Amino acid sequence: MSIGERDRHTGQMMTGHEWNGIKELNTPVPRVVYFFLILAFAFAVGYWLLMPAWPYGVGYTRGLLGVTQHSGVDADLKQAASDRAAWTAKIESASFADIQADPALMRAVRETGRTLYGDNCAVCHGTDARGGKGFPNLRDGAWLWGGSAEAVSETIRVGINSPHEETRSSQMLAFGRDGMLGRDAILDVVAYVRSLSDPALATGPEGAPRGAHVAAGKEVFEKNCASCHGVDGKGNTDLGAPNLTDHFWLYGGDRQSVFTTVYGGRQGHMPNWEQRLSDVDRKILTLYILDLGSGKP
Template structure:
């Protein structure tokens, strides 16, 4: 039989249990614990009565308050749809200049545009628009077809070398593969192109640069311009800046001249509405402005 006794050190009664000479004190549960147990129990009972709580097969207890979270969410979605319809209608009807002059609309453009860009463009151009090999850097401000919002929106609409009937078309010829320039001529052209770059540096001989300039004028200037600054009408890149789609090192440039290039951008007319394309154009344009 277990015999309780008073512990001589703490003055508390023991439970009568002993393990290897160690006795257990009979310590009462703190009142604060009992209080919280009672409070949470009462809260649970009240919640079960007032709110939807218990599943009943095909239905559930509705609660005395009649609270329905699904109805609340549907109402919130409808409110958001109404608000979106209002500003989408504004963006659809206003021109780009008017939208850019409206701070409230531009805040919407930045928020909504970031989502549109992330869903449709980031996979190629990067999350920050900095591009990658074969994909233009949208934050650099170096636009192949022009950097005004109308032109950007049109590029988004029809794409480049896409299956759209009005697609923009651009292709770099394969001057080496197709026999238009031999290896030495390609090297001379590369020497000239590097000499007109932003640093104006090249380790080529002046004679090679001079020969390259002649070959450039005969074969490249029709697209890239006599000064190498490109053409928005043809989508030809500016060769005098530091922005290279496929790389500006000697090997990458040689591959470009020898084998040619033909990039591809899908058209988004069938996937994005006109207001969405306008938002996306303004957002993309803001990437280059933010970078600057």
């Protein structure tokens, strides 16, 4: 121990501690450390006074500035609404065709429409909009009620077989269950309907017997189905009757699926979105859905 001893090289006093001949200097804390400690303390006191800080059981100190997470979120929402208003006003006033021709507006449509679709449509039509059995594929261009922007927008607004007073209404009759057609007649019309989209099914290994079924089915079709699907089987978008000559089948195009449809009927359902979505949101959603079917990313 050498208490009170001064180091002859630095002039600093010794602490009196020594290890194996090495003596410890009593070096003072640098003033800059005190400066930053005082600055940190002053900042802490200032923060405690100005901002929400201390809990006290049933609440917390509000701070002199009255800043809260709620006010921050409200400010962000107001800013987002202000930014959104600039381009939503253009979408609201422009026609569908003008919006589709404007790359900047379509970028906004794709960004916002993706969220609208995911929140409202994906649960039925799938995240990729390719649908499933009983739920239409929105990318294939086979529209039951028409594929124009105005027609799609109206379908979104009023729904199909929904509680909306202006809903689109459509129902496939249960020809077998309700006794309108016998089993043989149903099998014949199934053969004919399937041959409309695949002419190869009208002939083949079965030869004449298959051709006879198709011929008989055509007669059944003309008497019972043509009023909705048309004499040529190309459907009717005014009635929501599907085109039977293409390769798009909502409930399946195999023999059993078509038989089940004819025998038991079909009645799809789509909610109406007039109360849930604003006019401009429905317009954005319409444009987004049509854009999905255009093959664009």
